[in-house]
């Protein structure tokens with residue numbers, strides 16, 4: 166892989182790309198630059214690195230998302246010398262708080278909740294404020310597309326349809342996840358892991374109007390086509406939310422950090438006592454009995470006693486490991502998890518109340534709701550499947566006809582989205598395993614290998630795929646590495 170610039174603009178494409186993917190990639194490079202320009206960190210994290218303070222760290226943490234920052238902070242608090250290497254020119258990873266017109270928006274991870282214990286503990290610890298997203302928590306209208314027609318019934322009736330469909334979809338979750346934090350599947354869970362979300366929807370034989378409402382929600386949850394997401398992933402979410410679709414909504418799309426996700430990262434780094442180097446992508450990791458040698462893309466060699474790998478599972482293939490990683494880690498790096506869709510902000514002109522709209526994956530966006538309402542315009546957030554032929558998420562004129570199916574009086578004036586699936590340092594969005602990935606790979610994914618330890622939302626036990634999971638995993642790995650440092654002291 167060639168050396169990226171700080172906005173990733175000279176990095177190689179991860180895979181062969183189709184024409185439409187190439188056009189998206191051009192857009193990605195343009196937007197990545199523009200968005201990065203508006204996201205300066207409020208603290209100078211490179212200051213310590215410039216001073217060359219740390220000669221030989223005890224631990225190098227690779228990746229500065231919530232998992233890496235949590236691990237680095239905990240290890241530094243335990244007395245270790247910690248150096249965090251981050252490929253991009255900013256921290257936060259798959260969270261990205263940046264400017265959209267006169268407002269700031271979250272292009273990646275956004276919503277947090279007190280039912281997510283690890284992120285909630287951090288919010289309390291640093292005394293951060295929350296803000297509500299009205300369209301997701303208290304919509305005035307709910308509409309959905311089914312077989313080409315917009316459906317709208319009183320809100321209570323649409324909720325009844327969704328609750329009934331969700332209860333039926335998740336039936337049996339107690340057997341597979343009696344306790345959602347058990348990291349491995351029981352035997353009957355492994356059988357269910359063969360099923361995709363689409364397989365499960367088909368089993369239910371719902372009337373089309375109810376099926377398409379559920380399908381819109383499920384394409385959003387797995388952030389891809391429902392044939393790509395594993396049924397077991399949804400069973401785990403369901404158990405974490407006490408088997409209640411309204412609680413699940415509350416946990417996933419109601420409360421966000423008032424100062425943005427960067428306010429939490431800033432506080433964690435400020436509190437950390439570890440060194441950070443941005444724009445430093447790691448290209449190889451070689452371990453021996455004596456220690457680990459980390460080589461960066463600029464060919465710098467750094468030695469450490471232990472390494473925490475806190476990068477997305479989809480990006481592991483870009484790093485050369487000696488000895489080679491366990492087969493499950495390699496397979497996941499080849500196959501990728503399913504999360505690869507869009508999250509798009511849309512400025513609209515025309516009256517916008519608090520609305521929520523669903524569409525199945527035969528449509529480009531599957532869940533859309535009001536972010537900011539307004540009498541003469543406001544902002545919508547939409548989630549959609551990747552690579553939808555003829556739909557350009559970066560072009561308001563391409564997005565507008567779809568939005569007008571629901572709201573014929575509005576025009577879409579501006580859009581903002583980030584192509585996480587094209588960014589070489591994420592190659593996807595939030596983690597949803599494909600069928601069989603959980604039962605086949607999770608053991609390997611979570612296993613330390615010699616002096617290497619692994620962290621990340623993608624391998625968390627509980628809220629895997631969430632900010633909470635990233636923090637959970639960062640805490641666990643820091644505990645394990647602290648233990649190893651003590652033993653070998």
Ligand SMILES: Cc1cc2nc3c(=O)[nH]c(=O)nc-3n(C[C@H](O)[C@H](O)[C@H](O)COP(=O)(O)OP(=O)(O)OC[C@H]3O[C@@H](n4cnc5c(N)ncnc54)[C@H](O)[C@@H]3O)c2cc1C
Pocket residue numbers: 227228229230231232233250251252253256257258259260272273274275276277417445446447448475476477480483484507508585589590591593594595596620621622623630631632633635
């Ligand atoms: C569009 C979108 C919406 C989401 N919505 C929500 C939500 O509402 N609520 C929620 O809780 N979660 C949400 N998530 C998920 C959540 O943001 C992630 O699960 C979580 O932030 C991942 O944290 P992480 O630290 O495990 O990984 P990441 O945040 O991906 O961090 C990994 C870091 O490793 C770096 N890296 C990669 N390769 C290298 C290398 N070779 N060398 C050095 N560094 C490298 C990356 O640049 C990155 O900074 C969303 C994600 C997306 C994309």
